[in-house]
Amino acid sequence: MTPRTCLIVDDSRIIRKVARRIVEGLGFEVDEAADGSEALTFCSGVMPEVILLDWSMPVMDGLTFLRRLRTLAGGAGPKVLFCTIETRAERIAEALSAGADDYVMKPFDGEILTSKLAEVGAV
Amino acid sequence: MSPEAFDRLQSLMASRAGFRLTRDRMKLAEHRLGPLARREGYETVEAMLASLWAKPVAALAWAVIEALLNPETWFRRDRPTFDTFAGELLPALSAARGGAPVKVWSAGCSTGQEAWSLAIGALEAGFPVEIVATDLSQRALEKARSGAYTGFEIQRGLKAGTMLTWFDQTEENWIAKPQLRAVAHFARANLLDPPTDDHRFDVIFCRHVLGDMEPARRGQVLDNLERRLVDDGCLFLGVEEVLEGDSIAFRPVAGRPGLFVKSPPALRRAA
Numbered sequence: 001m002t003p004r005t006c007l008i009v010d011d012s013r014i015i016r017k018v019a020r021r022i023v024e025g026l027g028f029e030v031d032e033a034a035d036g037s038e039a040l041t042f043c044s045g046v047m048p049e050v051i052l053l054d055w056s057m058p059v060m061d062g063l064t065f066l067r068r069l070r071t072l073a074g075g076a077g078p079k080v081l082f083c084t085i086e087t088r089a090e091r092i093a094e095a096l097s098a099g100a101d102d103y104v105m106k107p108f109d110g111e112i113l114t115s116k117l118a119e120v121g122a123v
Numbered sequence: 124m125s126p127e128a129f130d131r132l133q134s135l136m137a138s139r140a141g142f143r144l145t146r147d148r149m150k151l152a153e154h155r156l157g158p159l160a161r162r163e164g165y166e167t168v169e170a171m172l173a174s175l176w177a178k179p180v181a182a183l184a185w186a187v188i189e190a191l192l193n194p195e196t197w198f199r200r201d202r203p204t205f206d207t208f209a210g211e212l213l214p215a216l217s218a219a220r221g222g223a224p225v226k227v228w229s230a231g232c233s234t235g236q237e238a239w240s241l242a243i244g245a246l247e248a249g250f251p252v253e254i255v256a257t258d259l260s261q262r263a264l265e266k267a268r269s270g271a272y273t274g275f276e277i278q279r280g281l282k283a284g285t286m287l288t289w290f291d292q293t294e295e296n297w298i299a300k301p302q303l304r305a306v307a308h309f310a311r312a313n314l315l316d317p318p319t320d321d322h323r324f325d326v327i328f329c330r331h332v333l334g335d336m337e338p339a340r341r342g343q344v345l346d347n348l349e350r351r352l353v354d355d356g357c358l359f360l361g362v363e364e365v366l367e368g369d370s371i372a373f374r375p376v377a378g379r380p381g382l383f384v385k386s387p388p389a390l391r392r393a394a
Binding site: 087088089092093095096100102103104105107108109111112115116118119120 | 197199202274275278279280281282283284286287292
C-alpha cells in the first residue's frame with residue numbers, strides 16, 4: 001500500500017518538527033512548507049491527502065491558502081486541519097466555512113491530532 | 124510509600140470500590156495523593172494515611188479512594204459505539220417506546236465526556252433521551268456537572284464543528300449548552316451497591332470500568348447492571364472489553380464489539 005501523504009504548513013520549524021513526528025507515527029509520508037505560498041506551489045504539483053495548516057504566517061496566511069487551494073484542480077480532495085494558536089469561536093467558524101475539515105487549537109498532543117484525523121476519516 | 128501502606132491502600136480500594144490497585148501504580152498513587160494530603164493539611168502522604176488508619180474518617184477515606192480511581196476519558200471514545208447508539212439503537216428503542224424518551228445510564232461517567240457525547244448524538248439524530256450519569260468520585264462529578272472543559276479536553280474526540288454547535292466559549296473554557304444540560308443529570312453512585320428502587324434503563328454504558336476492577340467484584344457489578352436494565356435493553360462495555368466468566372447475565376451481540384444484551388437465564392430470573 002502506498003503511504004498516505006501529509007503536508008505540514010507552519011512558519012515555525014519546531015512546530016513542523018513536532019507535528020511531523022506525530023503524523024509519521026500514524027504512517028504518513030510528510031512534506032513541509034513554511035507559508036501558504038510555498039504550500040500552494042507544492043499542491044499545484046502534488047496534491048497531498050492531508051494538510052495541517054497554521055493560520056498566521058508570513059507571505060500568505062492559512063486562510064488565504066485554503067481558499068485558493070479549494071479552487072485548484074483536485075483542491076477539494078485534501079482533508080485540511082487548521083492547527084493554530086487562534087482559539088476564538090468566531091475565527092474557528094470562519095475557518096470551517098472557508099472549507100477546513102477540522103480545526104485543532106494549540107496546544108495539542110498526539111492523542112488530539114489522532115482523534116481529529118480519525119473524525120475526518122484520514123486514519 | 125512503604126509496602127505495608129500500599130497493601131492497606133489496596134485493600135481499601137478493593138473493599139469500598141472494587142478497584143484493583145495494582146502494584147505498578149504505587150508511584151502513581153503517591154503522585155495522586157500528594158495534592159490531597161496538602162489540601163487536607165498533612166505534611167506528607169504517609170502522615171495522611173497514618174491518620175486515616177488510626178482514625179478512619181469516612182470523608183477522608185472517600186477522598187483517598189477518589190484520588191486513586193482512573194479518571195481517563197474523552198469525547199466519543201470508541202467512536203463506533205456512539206454511531207451504533209445514535210444510528211441504530213435510538214431509532215429502534217424510540218419507536219418501541221412510542222416516542223417517549225429513551226432512558227440511558229452512563230455508569231462510571233468520570234468527568235462526563237461520555238454523557239455529553241451521548242446527548243449530542245441523540246439530539247443530532249432527533250431522538251428524545253434522558254441521561255443519568257453516575258460516578259463514585261464527587262470531584263469528577265463536579266466537573267461533569269459543570270460541563271466545562273479546557274481547549275485541550277474539548278478537542279480530544281470532538282470535531283471543531285460539533286464543539287461550536289454544542290459548547291459556548293468562555294474566557295477559560297468551553298461549556299455545554301443548555302440544550303445538552305437539559306437531557307443529562309449527574310449523581311453519585313457506587314456500582315457495587317445493589318439497586319434500592321426499581322428504576323430501569325433502556326441502555327447502559329459501563330465502559331472501561333470493569334477492566335480496573337477486582338475480578339471477584341465484576342460479577343457483582345454486572346448483576347447490579349442487569350437488574351437496572353430493561354429486558355430488551357442493551358449494555359455497552361468498551362469495544363475491547365469481554366466477559367470471561369465474569370457473569371452469565373449478558374451475552375455479546377455478534378458484529379457489534381462492546382455491545383451486550385441480557386442472556387436467557389437472566390431474562391428467566393427477571394420474569
